[in-house]
Amino acid sequence: MTLQSAYDEITLALGAHPVRLRPSLRTASQFVREEGFTDLPRRIADFHLGTIRDLISVAATDRQEASAFLDQIDATPLKIVADAVTAPMLALVAGFVPASDKEDTKPAKTGNSMPWPAVYKELYRKATGWLGWTPEQAWNATPTEINEAFAGHIEQLKAIHGSSDDNQPKHDPRQEVSPGEVKAGLAQLRRHTQKAAS
Known part of the structure; x- marks a missing residue:
């Protein structure tokens, strides 16, 4: 068994038949649409064989590898299969969730949460609309890859065109003047205006 980053390909090995799995947008959206996401980690941890299969x-990147691996599952004691696949499958499912930017210190937005199919639809729109990827490139990318590419694109646009944050003063000049100073300034302006009028 080889376990890589949850956002890369994961290789399951059982006997002489390894299979490579990828948490692509296509895999995430198809599986979540058909099976749901809420109970998915629990079903894997409980080794629900139908869900695993x-x-x-x-998620297999090669259908023939997947077929050979599934045949190997049928010929192997389930305890051995469970020990070999449970942790990598949980890592694969973790890849269905776009990783957040670790350097992002902004507080999370509050509000209604989106259902997973809507999240994946939005990622597809970002990949094809904003980033200009082909549908095939978008479907084959992982949710995290799309998020990171989109964040990079936004940073590029800000670097080229500036951002509204750049135009905001670092402090509010109104906070530097006390109400008494404002009254005194208005009184002086009135006196000046009255002298000019007479």
């Missing part, structure tokens, strides 16, 4: 079928 479906996920391998959907």
Whole structure:
């Protein structure tokens, strides 16, 4: 068993038949649409064999590898299969969730949460609309890859065109003047205006 980053390909090995799995946008959206996401980690941890088999079928980068691996599952004691695939499958499912920018210190926005199909639809729109990727490139990228590419694109646009944050003063000049100073200034302005009028 080889376990890589949750946002890369993951290789499952069982006997002589490894299979490479990828948490692509296509895999995430198809599996979540068909199986749901809420109970998915629990079903994997509980070694729900139907869920495991479906996920391998959907996430495999090579259908022949997937078929050979699934045949190997049928010929192997389930305890051995569970020990070999549970942790990597949980890592694969973690890849369905776009990773947040670790350097982002802004507080999370509050409000209504989006259902997972809507999240994936939005990622697809960003990839094809904003980034100009082909549909195939968008479907094959992971949710984190799309998020990171989009964040990079926004940074590039800000660097080229500036941002509204750049135009804001670092402090509010109104905070430097006390109400008494404002009254005194207005009184002086009235006196000046009255002298000019007479």
